[in-house]
Amino acid sequence: MGLDKKFEKYVKSVCKRIKNKDVHSSVKLELMDHLYTLKEEAMNAGVSEEEAVDQALNQIGDAEILGMQLHETHKTQMDFKMILLVLATCFCGLFVMYFLQFHSDFTNLQNMNIFYKSLAFYLVGLVLMFGLFSFDYRRLLKYSWHLYIGTLGMLIFSMMFGARVNGILFLRISDVSINLTEIMPFLLAISLAGIFHNWSWENGLKAWLGVGIMALPIILISTIGFLPATVICLVMCLTVMYVSSASLWQIIMLTAAGILYLMVELFSLFQADGHLSFYRVHEFSSNGLQITPYAMSEVHTDWMFTYIIYSFGWFAGLIALMLFVIFI
DSSP: OOHHHHHHHHHHHHHTTOOOGGGHHHHHHHHHHHHHHHHHHHHHTTOOHHHHHHHHHHHHOOHHHHHHHHHHHTOOOOOHHHHHHHHHHHHHHHHHHHHHHHSOHHHHHHTOOHHHHHHHHHHHHHHHHHHHHTSOGGGGGGGHHHHHHHHHHHHHHHHHHOEEETTEEEEEETTEEEOHHHHHHHHHHHHHHHHTTTOOTTSHHHHHHHHHHHHHHHHHHHHHTOHHHHHHHHHHHHHHHHHTTOOHHHHHHHHHHHHHHHHHHHHHHHHHHOHHHHHHHEEEETTEEEEOGGGOTTTTTTTHHHHHHHHHOHHHHHHHHHHHHHHO
């Protein structure tokens, strides 16, 4: 083994024990500088190069011990502001679900068992969140295109062979029903972040290709007829364009097309469903918000914000809205 290779092997062994990869390059640079300095000092003292290399390695210490010490020094800190915000949102959500379950006329009306289900999903979500804090998502970078194509493929498969429940498309596998429409924006966020990591928006052909890559999933989701997922997907795509340094006119072009399409979709929804049903559900008057319970068939999902205002007042609705905005 070459003498300098001993230094490289040592530094690699140290960095293997440091989980925070952001500091690897600076640690390598600093360690190599120390090792070569110690080597030169030993050679100036009259020892051979081979002995100087071994002496430098002995002086700087065991690779495993040094690696563990540097890992503790450069350990990634959790984002406690984000964690507190998530916990506050979860607490508010569970409180509302508890009230809906045990102190509401809607429970008897719709035979709900929403609180315990929500509690189970919140706990699973929190465990998953803390698990993802320790995961280096950059490992997924090389699979970005695979994830993008696979996500679109699953959605198309769901469109061809899925079944609709209350207007929402589900893919049924044996006894398990999967709502890919709501999962898709999260998978797209991961895949698009990798695809546009080093995207050249100045190149004319790549710019048009980039807009097409963004627009395709939005069009597919919109054909399903699930408006919230379409809005989430549009906002997410515009965000990825912005952070990947797309030009202003490119962002404006996709924004204008998206808003125009959403306006057409909203108009068609009102035409199909009838605008009178909307006013039957909630009417604003001098006495506050009046609700016709039988008209709110999905109070725990589609009408949750309306229910919060109805049960706890406008201030509670404002708090829920602020939590949502701050979270974004």
